[in-house]
Amino acid sequence: xxxxxxxxxxxxxxxxxxxxxxxxxxxxxxxxxxxxxxxxxxxxxxxxxxxxxxxxxxxxxxxxxxxxxxxxxxxxxxxxxxxxxxxxxxxxxxxxxxxxxxxxxxxxxxxxxxxxxxxxxxxxxxxxxxxxxxxxxxxxxxxxxxxxxxxxxxxxxxxxxxxxxxxxxxxxxxxxxxxxxxxxxxxxxxxxxxxxxxxxxxxxxxxxxxxxxxxxxxxxxxxxxxxxxxxxxxxxxxxxxxxxxxxxxxxxxxxxxxxxxxxxxxxxxxxxxxxxxxxxxxxxxxxxxxxxxxxxxxxxxxxxxxxxxxxxxxxxxxxxxxxxxxxxxxxxxxxxxxxxxxxxxxxxxxxx
Amino acid sequence: xxxxxxxxxxxxxxxxxxxxxxxxxxxxxxxxxxxxxxxxxxxxxxxxxxxxxxxxxxxxxxxxxxxxxxxxxxxxxxxxxxxxxxxxxxxxxxxxxxxxxxxxxxxxxxxxxxxxxxxxxxxxxxxxxxxxxxxxxxxxxxxxxxxxxxxxxxxxxxxxxxxxxxxxxxxxxxxxxxxxxxxxxxxxxxxxxxxxxxxxxxxxxxxxxxxxxxxxxxxxxxxxxxxxxxxxxxxxxxxxxxxx
Numbered sequence: 001x002x003x004x005x006x007x008x009x010x011x012x013x014x015x016x017x018x019x020x021x022x023x024x025x026x027x028x029x030x031x032x033x034x035x036x037x038x039x040x041x042x043x044x045x046x047x048x049x050x051x052x053x054x055x056x057x058x059x060x061x062x063x064x065x066x067x068x069x070x071x072x073x074x075x076x077x078x079x080x081x082x083x084x085x086x087x088x089x090x091x092x093x094x095x096x097x098x099x100x101x102x103x104x105x106x107x108x109x110x111x112x113x114x115x116x117x118x119x120x121x122x123x124x125x126x127x128x129x130x131x132x133x134x135x136x137x138x139x140x141x142x143x144x145x146x147x148x149x150x151x152x153x154x155x156x157x158x159x160x161x162x163x164x165x166x167x168x169x170x171x172x173x174x175x176x177x178x179x180x181x182x183x184x185x186x187x188x189x190x191x192x193x194x195x196x197x198x199x200x201x202x203x204x205x206x207x208x209x210x211x212x213x214x215x216x217x218x219x220x221x222x223x224x225x226x227x228x229x230x231x232x233x234x235x236x237x238x239x240x241x242x243x244x245x246x247x248x249x250x251x252x253x254x255x256x257x258x259x260x261x262x263x264x265x266x267x268x269x270x271x272x273x274x275x276x277x278x279x280x281x282x283x284x285x286x287x288x289x290x291x292x293x294x295x296x297x298x299x300x301x302x303x304x305x306x307x308x309x310x311x312x313x314x315x316x317x318x319x320x321x322x323x324x325x326x327x328x329x330x331x332x333x334x335x336x337x338x339x340x341x342x343x344x345x346x347x348x349x350x351x352x
Numbered sequence: 353x354x355x356x357x358x359x360x361x362x363x364x365x366x367x368x369x370x371x372x373x374x375x376x377x378x379x380x381x382x383x384x385x386x387x388x389x390x391x392x393x394x395x396x397x398x399x400x401x402x403x404x405x406x407x408x409x410x411x412x413x414x415x416x417x418x419x420x421x422x423x424x425x426x427x428x429x430x431x432x433x434x435x436x437x438x439x440x441x442x443x444x445x446x447x448x449x450x451x452x453x454x455x456x457x458x459x460x461x462x463x464x465x466x467x468x469x470x471x472x473x474x475x476x477x478x479x480x481x482x483x484x485x486x487x488x489x490x491x492x493x494x495x496x497x498x499x500x501x502x503x504x505x506x507x508x509x510x511x512x513x514x515x516x517x518x519x520x521x522x523x524x525x526x527x528x529x530x531x532x533x534x535x536x537x538x539x540x541x542x543x544x545x546x547x548x549x550x551x552x553x554x555x556x557x558x559x560x561x562x563x564x565x566x567x568x569x570x571x572x573x574x575x576x577x578x579x580x581x582x583x584x585x586x587x588x589x590x591x592x593x594x595x596x
Contacts, residue, residue: 024435051434055427056460063457064425067400067431070418071439075431093421 004182009145010035010175012183013104013168016149018043018050020156021187022102024068024075026053027059028083030350031116032172033106036078049189058083062090062103072198074156078104080172081114081122091165092131100159100166102152103137107171109335117335118172120252123309126167127280136227137167139233139280143256145179147278153184155273158233160193162226169280171304173253185190227282234285237276240266244273245295246351247325249314250302251277253337258302259349260340263349270351283313287319299327300350302343361386362389363394363414370408376529376562376571380473383535383560384442385413387542393550397440400429402454404446405479415442423454426461429468441468450476451511452487455585458511462555465520469545469556475564476508476583483567487511490586494569508586514561516592522554525592528584530560530576541591548595561587 006275007015014036025044026038039052044052051068055061061077069075078085094101107122109115134185138158140151148170155166239259241247250258255276262272275287299318303310305322311329318325330346332338360366363385371377390396399415401407403422420428433441439462443450443461450458450472458470477495478484485495487509493500500508516524527538538560545556548574561583563575570578 024431026431051428053434056456059424060427060430060457060460063420063427066420066424067418067428067433068435069427069431071398071432071435073435089421090424093419097419176358350465 007145007149007181007183008035009148009177009179010106011039012145012149012181013152013170014039014043016153016183017102017156018047019184019186020153021074021192022054022076022156023049023190024051025077026055026064026068027077027079028055028058028061030080030083032108032118033078033080033083033104033177035175036104036106038261044103048258058086059090062087062164065101066090066094066099069094069101070097070136071199072195074160074192076102076104078106080106080277081125084122084125088131090131090163091137092133093312094165095130095135095137098163099161102155102159102166102168103276104168104170107169109333115127115335116172116284118253118304118337119333119335120168120171120254120304121333123305124312126169127313130165130167135223136281137165138230138282139167139169141251141278141280142171142174143252144275145177146155146181147173148174149181149183150265159348160195166272169252171253175247196308208347218343230282231285234286235278236287237274238287239274239276240298241273243271245274245297247291247296247299248272248274248302248347249299249310250274251280251310254302254304257338257340258343261344264344265347265351269282270352272347280313282345283317285317285320288314288323291321291323291325293323293325296325298350299325300316300347301327301329302338302346304332306331361389364412365414367411369412371405372566372577372587374563374565375405376475377408377473378412378564379529379535380471381413383529383539383542384471385415385443387539387546388415390543391546391550393440393546395410396438397442398432398436398568399442399444400432402445402449403480404449406444406446406473407480420585423449423452423455425449426466426468426470426477428453429470430461430466433466433468437467437553440546441445443468443470445470445472446479447472447474447476447488448486451509455511459514462515462521462557463518465555467549467555468555469549472511472557472559473562474559474587475562475567477564477567479564479567486549488587490582495567499515510587512557512592514523515557520555521557521593522552522595523548523556523558525557525591526561526587526589528533528579528589530561530563530579534589537589544594544596545553552595554595
């Protein structure tokens with residue numbers, strides 16, 4: 001077992017991406033993502049066959065990623081909300097053309113210019129449809145630096161396997177958090193999956209990269225079926241759920257603060273648990289379908305977004321499973337985030 | 353005895369396209385394909401296509417192609433060129449594409465000296481959407497979004513001249529696809545542009561002045577005269593920067 005090392009979230013993510021085989025990165029500075037671009041600018045030239053490029057904008061960066069990936073390289077970009085908005089068109093094109101990529105969104109506060117403080121406000125934007133047209137990304141929502149590093153490592157494999165965009169959704173808090181982590185080893189670059197479809201590898205195939213097949217409508221149906229098949233890939237952390245009468249729903253850094261609060265209440269005998277989706281899409285609906293209406297008295301949702309975004313998925317999962325359980329929701333937003341103490345106080349009001 | 357002296361070059365086919373009568377796009381394609389053939393680079397080439405009329409010749413030529421979004425061809429070509437510098441990388445763009453919505457991507461690829469050739473088809477109008485004003489629309493030219501006036505839209509933009517004053521580009525030229533003589537000159541420039549990329553590893557830019565009879569409101573037969581009288585005085589042809 002490798003030794004644990006102390007890493008900042010953004011930098012652990014960057015190093016893990018390189019170890020997973022990322023050969024091309026293009027990005028543009030934006031707080032709180034900038035450490036990713038800075039780390040890769042320094043690190044990639046030290047490694048053979050890697051290319052770092054600072055784009056003139058997020059628009060340019062995502063399209064550089066498109067070109068690099070279409071020619072066969074594992075490629076990634078990273079940004080925050082405003083930059084992701086500019087990239088939306090390109091991400092939609094990548095999704096349609098079946099050109100894989102990993103995109104990291106280190107969320108900051110608010111719409112418009114917003115602020116550079118941490119937030120969970122890009123949840124709906126990323127999980128709804130990545131850009132115009134309705135195609136989706138596979139989305140990870142880690143809550144620790146270790147999970148962030150592990151998920152970005154797996155993200156490249158998922159992107160290659162399904163020829164999709166994989167999004168890593170973290171926030172400024174997690175990007176800047178420093179923790180002890182164990183990073184996975186460097187992938188053997190020669191062992192990476194062969195991209196039969198990439199321009200240089202397929203002399204017999206269609207010569208024009210546009211969408212995946214000649215029949216566009218059928219292509220969309222195939223993509224929709226692929227999304228359905230992902231339901232078994234959903235990852236979830238069911239925390240102290242075995243006998244839970246009060247179920248917290250939260251994700252990312254907010255869920256992490258919830259854990260501290262839940263432990264405190266458990267120590268006093270309160271039966272509190274939590275469902276924490278680790279993948280945002282596919283959403284772990286099965287955890288909600290498994291809830292026992294006779295046992296669970298209340299669902300308590302916490303998220304750092306106003307109005308709620310994650311709550312919409314929670315309600316949809318409950319409705320789909322026809323579960324009638326009362327829900328109460330608490331929010332922070334625009335740069336203010338829940339603390340564990342605050343969550344504990346809210347939970348005490350509910351369970352008393 | 354019959355002897356074939358003119359036909360489609362190898363790598364082009366006679367599949368139907370939906371270009372308007374009198375359009376210059378096929379002349380542009382032909383210039384590119386012939387030049388690549390001459391340098392034996394067609395199989396090694398990747399062409400990044402824009403959004404615009406050029407889409408209408410989807411399968412007319414046998415070159416690996418990547419379809420980009422509107423204005424982003426030079427950025428996509430950058431990604432290709434950085435990962436595979438041994439390829440001959442082409443960005444095929446229009447004036448609306450490269451000179452307006454994608455001017456940042458176009459200029460920055462040039463300024464970085466990407467190992468690619470940017471080819472811009474300049475017909476001074478948005479063709480595919482039906483004749484709206486572009487950055488290169490001539491003063492007084494009638495479009496579906498108005499007649500260009502200096503006080504409202506400024507003068508036609510000269511991106512080739514802007515690129516020529518940058519340090520990194522190796523070859524910058526403007527040619528016309530009007531008369532056979534013009535097309536022969538365009539071919540000569542195209543070969544030089546591709547050689548500059550291939551042999552010297554530098555960035556090349558070539559602007560090809562083209563007809564758009566449909567959106568100019570000029571009959572195809574009158575286009576040469578119209579273009580010579582109206583376009584050439586504003587957009588003179590010639591080499592603006594050369595590395596040979």
